[in-house]
Amino acid sequence: MGDTVKVTRRKSRLKQPTIGDWIIVGVMILLILSCILPVLTVVARSFSDPGAIMRQEVVFVPVGFHVDAYADILNDGRFMRSLGWTAILTVMFTLLALFMTVLAAYPLTYDQLKGRKIITLLIIFTMYFHAGTIPMFLLYQRLGILNTPSVLILPGLISVFLMIIMRKFFLGIPESLKESAEIDGASPFTILIKIYLPLSTPALATLGLMYAVGRWNGFADALMFLTGPGTDVYHPIQLLLFQILQGQVGIDTTLDPGVAAAPGRIETVRSAAIVVAMVPILCVYPWLQKYFVSGVTLGAVKC
Numbered sequence: 001m002g003d004t005v006k007v008t009r010r011k012s013r014l015k016q017p018t019i020g021d022w023i024i025v026g027v028m029i030l031l032i033l034s035c036i037l038p039v040l041t042v043v044a045r046s047f048s049d050p051g052a053i054m055r056q057e058v059v060f061v062p063v064g065f066h067v068d069a070y071a072d073i074l075n076d077g078r079f080m081r082s083l084g085w086t087a088i089l090t091v092m093f094t095l096l097a098l099f100m101t102v103l104a105a106y107p108l109t110y111d112q113l114k115g116r117k118i119i120t121l122l123i124i125f126t127m128y129f130h131a132g133t134i135p136m137f138l139l140y141q142r143l144g145i146l147n148t149p150s151v152l153i154l155p156g157l158i159s160v161f162l163m164i165i166m167r168k169f170f171l172g173i174p175e176s177l178k179e180s181a182e183i184d185g186a187s188p189f190t191i192l193i194k195i196y197l198p199l200s201t202p203a204l205a206t207l208g209l210m211y212a213v214g215r216w217n218g219f220a221d222a223l224m225f226l227t228g229p230g231t232d233v234y235h236p237i238q239l240l241l242f243q244i245l246q247g248q249v250g251i252d253t254t255l256d257p258g259v260a261a262a263p264g265r266i267e268t269v270r271s272a273a274i275v276v277a278m279v280p281i282l283c284v285y286p287w288l289q290k291y292f293v294s295g296v297t298l299g300a301v302k303c
Contacts, residue, residue: 039278046070046271053267069265069272076251079240079273086237087280090215093153097211098204100158105167106192127160133224140225147228152221152236156214162207169203170196205288216281237277244273 040060045053049064057063073079107113108120131139136155140146145154173196181191197204219238226234235243243249251269 042271042274046268046275048268050265050268066268069268070276072251072269073272073276078249079237079251079276081233082235082237082240083276083280085234086216089149089152089236090212090281093156093215094208094212096153097157097159098208101163101166101207102192102197102204104158104163105170106188106196108167109170110188123160123163137225146225147231149234151225152215152218152234155221156218159211159214162210166200166203166207169200173199209284209288212284213281241273241277245270 037060041058044058044060044062046069047062047065047067048058049066052058052063104123108116110116113119137146140151140155145151177195178191181195186194216236217238219236219242222234222236222239223242226232226239240249244251251273
């Protein structure tokens with residue numbers, strides 16, 4: 001009885017939060033607020049009256065609710081075309097990137113692969129040493145992908161960091177499953193399709209999300225490598241959004257030109273454009289949430 005009381009008291013002491021726990025909670029709250037508050041500000045400005053924005057009355061809550069800015073954004077053909085193209089581009093890129101990542105990671109799990117360590121070293125070498133923008137530009141020009149949609153897909157089809165995570169996940173799958181399949185006469189390709197991939201759903205979902213977010217938010221490659229005439233139809237939404245924020249591109253509007261060009265009105269339309277560009281990729285998270293929790297611990301050390 002006495003031992004039971006001691007164990008209960010010990011557990012109660014362990015459950016009590018310490019100063020370090022409160023510090024961690026405080027830091028996490030600050031990080032969460034630093035991510036949420038800018039988004040709330042942009043959303044509030046997109047729904048607010050232009051005059052309230054000019055008077056700097058808008059912080060986190062809309063002042064004078066208006067949806068005219070969203071009507072202009074959704075009626076702008078160039079913006080919606082770019083949004084649709086970016087969605088198609090992101091889906092194609094993510095599927096191809098996962099395919100290439102699996103093809104690179106899976107063979108490196110076999111000890112029988114000759115030169116495995118050298119191959120792995122050469123792959124990791126590319127994580128730390130980069131040729132630079134000018135050599136990349138010349139390479140893309142020689143390959144014939146400059147000023148084509150391929151320049152947004154092919155160069156980033158594989159991330160070395162994510163490939164290493166995928167390989168680590170494959171190595172965590174029990175070796176006995178592969179050995180039993182080999183005894184039954186299964187080929188390496190069959191083992192990959194019927195054993196490894198079905199067990200790797202959390203990893204594939206997590207890496208796919210990372211690839212998709214990276215492609216959706218990317219605009220530097222399009223800015224540098226899609227500069228030819230007529231290539232603006234291949235500009236992703238983030239590049240178009242960058243041009244809108246810089247004042248290089250305007251949004252078509254049905255309002256009076258004087259009203260549409262008012263400073264507060266311009267800020268409202270820009271905020272609405274940012275919100276519309278965020279919504280599609282945010283809708284992906286709920287579908288992958290059940291896999292993401294287990295997927296974020298990929299490669300972690302298990303005790």
